[in-house]
Amino acid sequence: xxxxxxxxxxxxxxxxxxxxxxxxxxxxxxxxxxxxxxxxxxxxxxxxxxxxxxxxxxxxxxxxxxxxxxxxxxxxxxxxxxxxxxxxxxxxxxxxxxxxxxxxxxxxxxxxxxxxxxxxxxxxxxxxxxxxxxxxxxxxxxxxxxxxxxxxxxxxxxxxxxxxxxxxxxxxxxxxxxxxxxxxxxxxxxxxxxxxxxxxxxxxxxxxxxxxxxxxxxxxxxxxxxxxxxxxxxxxxxxxxxxxxxxxxxxxxxxxxxxxxxxxxxxxxxxxxxxxxxxxxxxxxxxxxxxxxxxxxxxxxxxxxxxxxxxxxxxxxxxxxxxxxxxxxxxxxxxxxxxxxxxxxxxxxxxxxxxxxxxxxxxxxxxxxxxxxxxxxxxxxxxxxxxxxxxxxxxxxxxxxxxxxxxxxxxxxxxxxxxxxxxxxxxxxxxxxxxxxxxx
Amino acid sequence: xxxxxxxxxxxxxxxxxxxxxxxxxxxxxxxxxxxxxxxxxxxxxxxxxxxxxxxxxxxxxxxxxxxxxxxxxxxxxxxxxxxxxxxxxxxxxxxxxxxxxxxxxxxxxxxxxxxxxxxxxxxxxxxxxxxxxxxxxxxxxxxxxxxxxxxxxxxxxxxxxxxxxxxxxxxxxxxxxxxxxxxxxxxxxxxxxxxxxx
Numbered sequence: 001x002x003x004x005x006x007x008x009x010x011x012x013x014x015x016x017x018x019x020x021x022x023x024x025x026x027x028x029x030x031x032x033x034x035x036x037x038x039x040x041x042x043x044x045x046x047x048x049x050x051x052x053x054x055x056x057x058x059x060x061x062x063x064x065x066x067x068x069x070x071x072x073x074x075x076x077x078x079x080x081x082x083x084x085x086x087x088x089x090x091x092x093x094x095x096x097x098x099x100x101x102x103x104x105x106x107x108x109x110x111x112x113x114x115x116x117x118x119x120x121x122x123x124x125x126x127x128x129x130x131x132x133x134x135x136x137x138x139x140x141x142x143x144x145x146x147x148x149x150x151x152x153x154x155x156x157x158x159x160x161x162x163x164x165x166x167x168x169x170x171x172x173x174x175x176x177x178x179x180x181x182x183x184x185x186x187x188x189x190x191x192x193x194x195x196x197x198x199x200x201x202x203x204x205x206x207x208x209x210x211x212x213x214x215x216x217x218x219x220x221x222x223x224x225x226x227x228x229x230x231x232x233x234x235x236x237x238x239x240x241x242x243x244x245x246x247x248x249x250x251x252x253x254x255x256x257x258x259x260x261x262x263x264x265x266x267x268x269x270x271x272x273x274x275x276x277x278x279x280x281x282x283x284x285x286x287x288x289x290x291x292x293x294x295x296x297x298x299x300x301x302x303x304x305x306x307x308x309x310x311x312x313x314x315x316x317x318x319x320x321x322x323x324x325x326x327x328x329x330x331x332x333x334x335x336x337x338x339x340x341x342x343x344x345x346x347x348x349x350x351x352x353x354x355x356x357x358x359x360x361x362x363x364x365x366x367x368x369x370x371x372x373x374x375x376x377x378x379x380x381x382x383x384x385x386x387x388x389x390x391x392x393x394x395x396x397x398x399x400x401x402x403x404x405x406x407x408x409x410x411x412x413x414x415x416x417x418x419x420x421x422x423x424x425x426x427x428x429x430x431x432x433x434x435x436x437x438x439x440x
Numbered sequence: 441x442x443x444x445x446x447x448x449x450x451x452x453x454x455x456x457x458x459x460x461x462x463x464x465x466x467x468x469x470x471x472x473x474x475x476x477x478x479x480x481x482x483x484x485x486x487x488x489x490x491x492x493x494x495x496x497x498x499x500x501x502x503x504x505x506x507x508x509x510x511x512x513x514x515x516x517x518x519x520x521x522x523x524x525x526x527x528x529x530x531x532x533x534x535x536x537x538x539x540x541x542x543x544x545x546x547x548x549x550x551x552x553x554x555x556x557x558x559x560x561x562x563x564x565x566x567x568x569x570x571x572x573x574x575x576x577x578x579x580x581x582x583x584x585x586x587x588x589x590x591x592x593x594x595x596x597x598x599x600x601x602x603x604x605x606x607x608x609x610x611x612x613x614x615x616x617x618x619x620x621x622x623x624x625x626x627x628x629x630x631x632x633x634x635x636x637x638x
Contacts, residue, residue: 157586161602164584179497183506184530185580193500280526280533280579282587286602300603305583305619361604 004217006030035235036242037223039417043118044221046111048246049253053104054209058202060097061146068149070195072188075151076276092261099260101143102268105291107253108136112319117343119331120222126323128215133319135208140292142201145194152273153283159186159194161286165299168309185279225417226331234417285360293357294350298393300361301386311390318397325397327405335411339404346396349389356386511638513630516574524590526579529637533579533587534625536635539609544572546596547610556614559621563610566624576627576635577611583618598622 008029010016019026067087069078083090112132115121121129148159163180167173182189220229229235236242260267268290272283288296295312302308318325333340359382369380377384414420512529516536519525524537539547547563554560567575579587581600588598593606595614600606605616612621627637 157602161584161586167585178502179500181502182500183502185532185585187506187531189503189506279531280528280587282589282601284589284601286586300617303617305617308617361602 004030004033004035004220007033031217032237032239032243034217034238035220035229035232036238037221037229037234037417038236038241039223039225039420040221040242040245041224042245042249043110043114043224044242045246045249046107046114048242049107049250050104050111051209052250052253053100053107054202054206056096056100057104058206060093060100061199061202063093064097065195065199068195070149070192072151072191072277075149075191079150080152080274091265095261095265096257099257099265099268101146102260102289102291103253103257104139105143105289108139109291112136113347116322117333117340118222118224119226119326119328119333121323122326122331123323124219125215125222128212128219129323130320131208131212131215133316135205135212136319137316138201138205138208142198142205143289143291145198145201147289148191148194149198150273151191151277153275153277153281154270154273154286156186156277156279157282157286158288159190162288163190165309165312168306170306187279222331223417224332224334225414225420226335227414227417230416287358290354290358293355294353294393295357297353297357297386298390300357301383301390311394315390315393318394322397322401325401327402328408328410329405330410330413332413335413336404336408337411338408339401342396342400342404346392349392349396352385352389353393356382356389511636513634513636515633516635517633521573526587529625534637535575535577535579535590535611535622537575537577537590539573539575543596543609547608550595550608550610550612558613558619561610561612561621566610566612566621568627568629571629574629574635575609575611576637577622577624580623581605581618582613582620582622583616588622 006026006029008019008026010019010025015025018024064083067078067083067090069075069082079094083094085091087093115129115132144158144162148155163177163186166180167177169176178184180190181187182193223229270287287293295315298315299308299312302311328336328339330336333343361382363382364378365380365382365385373379509530512527514527514536516538519536519538521538522540524535526533526535528534544563551562551564563572566577581588581602583600583603583605586600586602588600588605588607590598593599593615595606595608597609597611597614598607600616600618603617605618606614607618607622608614610621613619625637627635630636
């Protein structure tokens with residue numbers, strides 16, 4: 001654990017015996033005493049919240065698998081009749097699992113945005129960031145395959161559309177989709193393998209999470225000022241300071257989670273998924289789950305199949321290469337007002353893409369408005385809003401981030417992460433407002 | 441035992457260095473037997489991994505019973521003029537459309553409008569001679585596989601509900617993200633009313 005000296009003292013004979021054979025207690029104790037920047041705010045609790053989400057998904061998922069039948073004829077009934085009606089508390093466990101996926105993505109998006117805002121991806125934390133990106137991709141794959149398992153209409157056609165993306169590649173497209181499907185189309189073999197992989201991938205995620213946490217403990221946490229920890233007085237031991245802060249945040253998060261599970265369990269689902277998969281009929285309006293909508297909108301914005309698929313993959317790829325695109329020496333956007341403004345516009349663009357992804361492909365943004373025409377193009381269409389937002393999405397990474405890092409004059413960066421806390425009242429950004437010594 | 445092995449390693453090393461230190465006629469080092477063992481072991485390992493990996497990948501491909509669902513016979517006399525049925529062939533939806541004379545005329549007239557076609561193809565190539573009223577195509581949008589809906593869109597044919605691709609009365613792609621015309625499966629008319637697909 002970097003240069004953090006172990007402070008663990010085995011006090012009993014059995015602890016001393018174990019410590020020379022498998023120092024696992026020392027490992028845990030060192031994690032708990034790990035020096036953590038003292039200025040971490042609540043945006044930094046989402047790592048803990050995400051660990052909680054992964055735990056919930058694994059526990060509820062293992063239980064659901066005991067009642068699930070991954071056959072073409074039985075899957076839909078085993079979920080809608082068996083688990084939702086007959087299995088004791090099946091409705092609750094599935095409610096936790098299905099809504100848990102949305103909660104997981106909500107938390108991961110906040111976690112990613114926090115990393116973007118405070119520049120957590122920058123040296124020396126590139127590998128930590130890349131591992132996070134890998135987890136995010138694995139999460140999307142897992143969520144997608146999980147969504148197929150209830151074998152309703154949205155499950156089936158979502159699977160068809162997403163697997164058909166791989167058919168866009170020249171020459172290898174067709175054999176590749178046959179390999180994915182195990183047939184001429186999405187069918188029972190597809191369902192079976194998705195079930196198998198949906199069970200496997202969360203454990204792969206857990207393994208990458210372990211690497212992610214390892215990579216976190218080599219340089220230590222970043223923090224809202226972006227200034228590296230310089231002395232021991234800049235830090236607090238992880239326990240009890242951040243264990244308690246994380247647990248409080250998890251408790252608040254659980255309230256939101258419970259509101260969905262108990263009061264609106266189907267709010268994020270699609271009504272089409274309440275009817276059984278029919279390979280002969282596509283639902284009138286196919287939309288993915290909310291957390292994939294921006295990528296779906298990018299795919300639809302481009303009138304060419306292969307380029308659309310590449311743009312979808314490229315949108316994810318931007319996150320992977322971001323550490324090498326950002327040329328600024330200042331880590332946190334607290335001290336980069338211009339970049340911060342472009343970042344907020346980027347969030348709006350992502351939200352716009354999310355909205356577009358949920359609309360009909362040939363719809364209008366404002367219904368009935370026909371005056372926003374440029375030559376032949378209706379700029380008031382969902383297609384054009386998607387296109388403009390997609391262009392901004394990519395420009396933010398490929399143009400704004402590299403150029404602005406060279407031209408922007410940042411605000412003065414504090415000497416240490418402790419300075420803004422001590423000199424609180426004068427001219428300090430509001431994010432640093434927590435001054436525990438004055439608030440008792 | 442351990443000591444013996446250690447000695448053996450030392451003697452190997454001596455033999456190794458002797459072998460390397462004795463240059464052959466062209467000046468390059470003589471490859472020792474140890475190098476050969478290294479290369480042979482690595483090659484055998486790679487070959488072994490590949491031999492195990494291939495069955496693990498190939499098992500994902502369609503199984504023999506899936507491939508055996510090859511052909512299907514259908515009596516088209518059930519489909520009235522202007523009507524369309526969707527049948528399942530190899531678990532894929534197939535449109536059998538009984539086209540009206542107006543649709544056929546429109547499809548043929550559009551043969552000449554190749555400028556706005558991504559995948560130009562005359563209507564005659566997409567139907568069987570003498571059976572122009574029957575259009576038989578895979579009901580799978582060539583974009584991402586949704587089933588298009590008939591009588592929507594600007595070309596009198598199909599509109600895909602997923603991403604808005606539009607097909608004409610010959611099921612040729614005219615607008616939207618799909619790259620190809622709806623695929624015509626291999627089929628033959630066994631009689632005037634009986635068609636064999638596959």
